[in-house]
Amino acid sequence: MTAYVLPPEDVLRAREKLVLDHFHDEVAHQWDEVLATFPHPHYELIASMTVHDGDAAVRGYYRDTRTAFPDQDHEILALRHTADAVVVEFWLTGTHLGPLGKIPPTGGRHRTRMTAYFLFDEHENLVTERIYFDQLTVLKQLLATLNKKNPKDLLTLTRALLGAASTAGTPPDPRLLTT
Template sequence: MSRFVLPSEDVLRAREQLVLDHFHDEVRQDWDATLSTFPHPHYELIAQMTVHDGDTEVREYYHDTRVAFPDQDHEIIALRHSVDAVIVEFWLLGTHNGPLGDIPPTGSKHRTRMTAYFIFDEQESLVTERIYFDQLTILKQLIGGVDKRSPGGLLKLGRILKGVLGEAGTAPDPRLLETTPPGFVR
């Protein structure tokens, strides 16, 4: 497959529909439908350097993020096509009403701009959803709603800081570190 030639319009339309269905089913929290968009579910969260691979790990990821943000939603900004991917820019939205890993709930809302690469193989199967975002943007919004003048708010900030520090010690997934530079011809 040449990196300079896009697939046919029919292929691009089919990919786009699959990605839109995937987004729609995630918001509805219909995990069976969402997972059916992959032959083998695989998420890569670049900001956290984590991989969720396979049905069980991806379902755990869905569960954990919806416990933290039960009202999670999105607003698509733009959708683009490449030779092997659909690239979606979107706002991720949600209210932090449950624990996010070691970070206790703040009750704050966030609206964070993200980019997701939905990567397809030669058989036009979705093989990876690779998501890029800035964790600090989310954290700033979650902390922003905490009352920093009250004793309870200060206690919550301490628990949040402890949770953030606990999350910071996680080693990156080696699958995200082992990359091979492409052989560009000059």
């Protein structure tokens, strides 16, 4: 596959269907179906420079993010094809009802614009979902709903900021540093 030649229309349509099914099954929390879209599940979150590789790691990622945002949903804005990928621009939405790593639940909602690259190999297998977004945009929205005059909300704000700061020194996954 060369970088300048798109695959035939039937291949593009098959990729698009797989990606749309993937999104649908994520919202429905049908993890077996989502994982079946990959021969080997592999997510790369560029904002946090983390990788979730393999069935157990990706299921853990789903568990953690859906504990934090049980109503997580997607609003797809655009879908584009490249020689080896489907690129999806979307809004990710959700209500922060559970811990997000070390950040306690705030009850706040977020609506964050993101881009996901669904990368395919030469055999048309989905090999990676690579997601780009701004973590600060999410955090800012989650914290904005806290009442800074309420002692309970001030405690939550303090814990959330300490939790966010504790991840700032986390080293990036080395697989994301070599290109």
